[in-house]
Amino acid sequence: MDPETRARLWGIARAFTVVLIMVWIGVPLAISILYAFADPQALYARTPIPLKYSLYQVKFLLFEAGALDAVKNSVVVALMTVALSFILGLPAGYAFARYIFPGRDALKLALIGVRMFPVMIIGVPLVALYARIGLSDSLVGVALAHTAMALPFVVLITSSVFTGVPRDLEEAGMVFGLGPLGVFTRITLPLALPGLAASGMFTFLLSWNEVFIAAVLTLTNRTLPAFILTSALASPDYFKFAANLIIVAPALLFVFLARRYLVTMWGITVR
Amino acid sequence: MVEVRLQGVVKRFGRTTALKGINLEVRDGEVMVLLGPSGCGKTTTLRIIAGLEKPDEGRVYFGDRDVTFLPPRERNISMVFQSYAVWPHMKVYENIAFPLKIKKVPEQEVRRRVKWAAELLQIEDLLDRYPHQLSGGQRQRVAVARAIVVEPEVLLMDEPLSNLDALLRVRMRSEIKKLQRRVGVTMIYVTHDQTEAMVIADRIAVMSEGRIMQVGPPEEVYEDPANTFVAGFLGSPSMNLVEAEARPSGGSTAILLGHGEIRIPKQLEGGRVIVGVRPERILFKPPSEDHVALEAEIDFIENLGSDKIIHLRLGDTLLVAKTVEEPPGPQGSRVRVYVRLRDLKVFRPSGERIL
Numbered sequence: 001m002d003p004e005t006r007a008r009l010w011g012i013a014r015a016f017t018v019v020l021i022m023v024w025i026g027v028p029l030a031i032s033i034l035y036a037f038a039d040p041q042a043l044y045a046r047t048p049i050p051l052k053y054s055l056y057q058v059k060f061l062l063f064e065a066g067a068l069d070a071v072k073n074s075v076v077v078a079l080m081t082v083a084l085s086f087i088l089g090l091p092a093g094y095a096f097a098r099y100i101f102p103g104r105d106a107l108k109l110a111l112i113g114v115r116m117f118p119v120m121i122i123g124v125p126l127v128a129l130y131a132r133i134g135l136s137d138s139l140v141g142v143a144l145a146h147t148a149m150a151l152p153f154v155v156l157i158t159s160s161v162f163t164g165v166p167r168d169l170e171e172a173g174m175v176f177g178l179g180p181l182g183v184f185t186r187i188t189l190p191l192a193l194p195g196l197a198a199s200g201m202f203t204f205l206l207s208w209n210e211v212f213i214a215a216v217l218t219l220t221n222r223t224l225p226a227f228i229l230t231s232a233l234a235s236p237d238y239f240k241f242a243a244n245l246i247i248v249a250p251a252l253l254f255v256f257l258a259r260r261y262l263v264t265m266w267g268i269t270v271r
Numbered sequence: 272m273v274e275v276r277l278q279g280v281v282k283r284f285g286r287t288t289a290l291k292g293i294n295l296e297v298r299d300g301e302v303m304v305l306l307g308p309s310g311c312g313k314t315t316t317l318r319i320i321a322g323l324e325k326p327d328e329g330r331v332y333f334g335d336r337d338v339t340f341l342p343p344r345e346r347n348i349s350m351v352f353q354s355y356a357v358w359p360h361m362k363v364y365e366n367i368a369f370p371l372k373i374k375k376v377p378e379q380e381v382r383r384r385v386k387w388a389a390e391l392l393q394i395e396d397l398l399d400r401y402p403h404q405l406s407g408g409q410r411q412r413v414a415v416a417r418a419i420v421v422e423p424e425v426l427l428m429d430e431p432l433s434n435l436d437a438l439l440r441v442r443m444r445s446e447i448k449k450l451q452r453r454v455g456v457t458m459i460y461v462t463h464d465q466t467e468a469m470v471i472a473d474r475i476a477v478m479s480e481g482r483i484m485q486v487g488p489p490e491e492v493y494e495d496p497a498n499t500f501v502a503g504f505l506g507s508p509s510m511n512l513v514e515a516e517a518r519p520s521g522g523s524t525a526i527l528l529g530h531g532e533i534r535i536p537k538q539l540e541g542g543r544v545i546v547g548v549r550p551e552r553i554l555f556k557p558p559s560e561d562h563v564a565l566e567a568e569i570d571f572i573e574n575l576g577s578d579k580i581i582h583l584r585l586g587d588t589l590l591v592a593k594t595v596e597e598p599p600g601p602q603g604s605r606v607r608v609y610v611r612l613r614d615l616k617v618f619r620p621s622g623e624r625i626l
Contacts, residue, residue, distance in 0.1 A: 171323050172356035174343045176370035176421065190360045 036245035040238045057242040067246055070227035073139055077223050078207040080143035082200050085150045093158030111152040123216045130217060137219045145217060146207040154203055161195030201258050208251055273334045273424040273457060274299045275320060280329035282315055289315045291481040302451055302458045304468040307478035313461045314429055320459060321427050322346050349423040351431040355414040357402045363413050364398040370421045388416040408439045419454055428460040432467060444470050465505050477501045498622040502547050508580060510547045511590045517544045529585030533563040539625060545618040552614035553592035555599040561612040571602050
C-alpha cells in the first residue's frame, strides 16, 4: 500500500472514530433534552421524534415540586465544597509540589488510599455521627462529606499544577523583594490560576453530581441529585427527562463558560 | 555598591558536596566572573550569595554585614536568571516596575526609573507587551532592565547569555560590560564560556569540582595559570600539556620532551613533569628573547580562514600550534619550532605549577 492511500485510510478511520464518539455522547444528550420539552402525549406517539412540545414538566418540577430549591441547595453545597477543599487542599498541594520531606510518597499514596473505601461505608456512620453533633439534614454536613471525597483529587491536581509553575519565577520574586506569602499570592497563584480553575470546576461537578451521600444525609434540604433520586425517578418518563435536563444544563453551561474564560487567560491557550 | 566576601563556604546536597570550602573576595564595583565547566559549583556559589541557598558551613559578608542567613529580599541584590524568569502574567512595564512597587517607591519615580532602564536597554517600544510576545533576546533585555532598575548593591548574573544565538551573545556581552561601567554596580557573573569571561571580567575565579582553582585578572589567569586545570580550561585550542622528564643539574634543568631536549636555566625538582605551552606561542621563526628550539614534523594543517591550526609531531609527542601566518611547510615536512622561555609552563603531575 503506498503511503498516500495509507494516510487517506488513516484519515477516514480517524474521522469515523471521531463521529462515533460524538454520536455516542451527543445523541443521548440531544434526545434527552428534546424529550424534556416533549408534550406528555406526543412523547408516547409513534413518531421518530415528538411533534408537540411544552414547558409543562420542566416548570412543574422547578416551581411546584421544589427542584428550584434543590438547585439552590446544590449550588450552595458545591460552592462550599470547592471553598473548603481548596482551603484545606491548596497548601497541601503546594507542599507536595515544592518540598521534599520524610513520608512524602507514603502520604501521597495514603491520599489515594482514602478512595479505597466505598462511599456507602462512610455514609451510614456519617448519619449517626451527624445526628450526634447536630449536622443532620444540613447543607454544611453534605458539603463536609463532599469535601472529604474531593480532597484527595484537589491535593493531587493542585500539586501537579504548582509543579508546572517554574521555580525560577518564584525565586525572581524572592530576589526582587517578596516574602514567602507575597511570592505565593503575587507570582505562584496568578500563574497557577488556569489549572486551579480547572481543578475547581472538577470539584464543583463532583459535588453537583454526587447522589448517594447527599441522599443519605438530607431529608428536607435535598440537593438536586438527591431530590431527583427520591422524587422524580418515581414519576412518569417525561418528568425523568425534565429532571435530567435540570441537572445537566447548569453543569454544561458552567463548563462552557469557564472553558472560554480559561482559554483566553493571559492570551495563552490553555489546554 | 559593596564588596562581597565568602569565607569557607561549604554546601552539601545529600551525599555530594557541591562546594568544598569557597573563599572569595569580590571588590566594590568590580566584575567577578565565576568560570568553570558544568557541575563545578559556580551556580551554587551564586545562589548562596543571592540567599536562594543556605550554606552548610562558612559565612557570606556584604561589606561588614553578615548576610549568611538573610533572605534574598533583605540583601539589596538583583539577579538575571539563566531562564530570564520574566513573569509571564505581567506586561514588560509591570515586570520592570514590580521590584520598585514592592519597595513602595512613589508612582512617579517608578515611571521615571522604568523609562530610564528601558531606554538604556532599548526596549521602550516593548513596554506594552506580554513576555510571550517577545523574542529570547528581548526577554533577556527585560530581565536585565528589571535587575538594574532597583539600583542594587550587587548584581548577580547566572549564565544570562547562554540561551541566545551566537551573534546576539557576542553583542550582548560587550553591552553588559558597558552597562556595568555606567551603573558602577558590583557584579558577579557565572558562565562556562571562557571568551565571555575574558571579555566581561575584571577578575575571573576559575572553579572546578567545588573549589576555586585560581582568581585573577583575565590576562593573569590566561598567561599565568596556577595549575593544569586552569591552563587546560582557558584558551582555544587549549594549552598543550605534555608529559616529560625533568633532570636537574647544577643550576639548570634538562627536560626530555619527545625525542628532543630543552634546557631551562633554573634548578627544578627532578622526575616526571607536565610541560605546557599555548598553541599560539609555538613560533616558526626564532624570537629575539630567550627561547628553546625543537625539531618537529608537520602532521596536518587545519585552515580556519584567519587562523591555521598546525598539528606537530615530536617523536611520539603531539603538539598543536596556531598561527595567522602561512604554514612553514607542507604536511609531512620537518620544521624547527621555537618557544620563548617565559611561555613555557611546567607543572607537577598532580597539577600544581612549578615554573
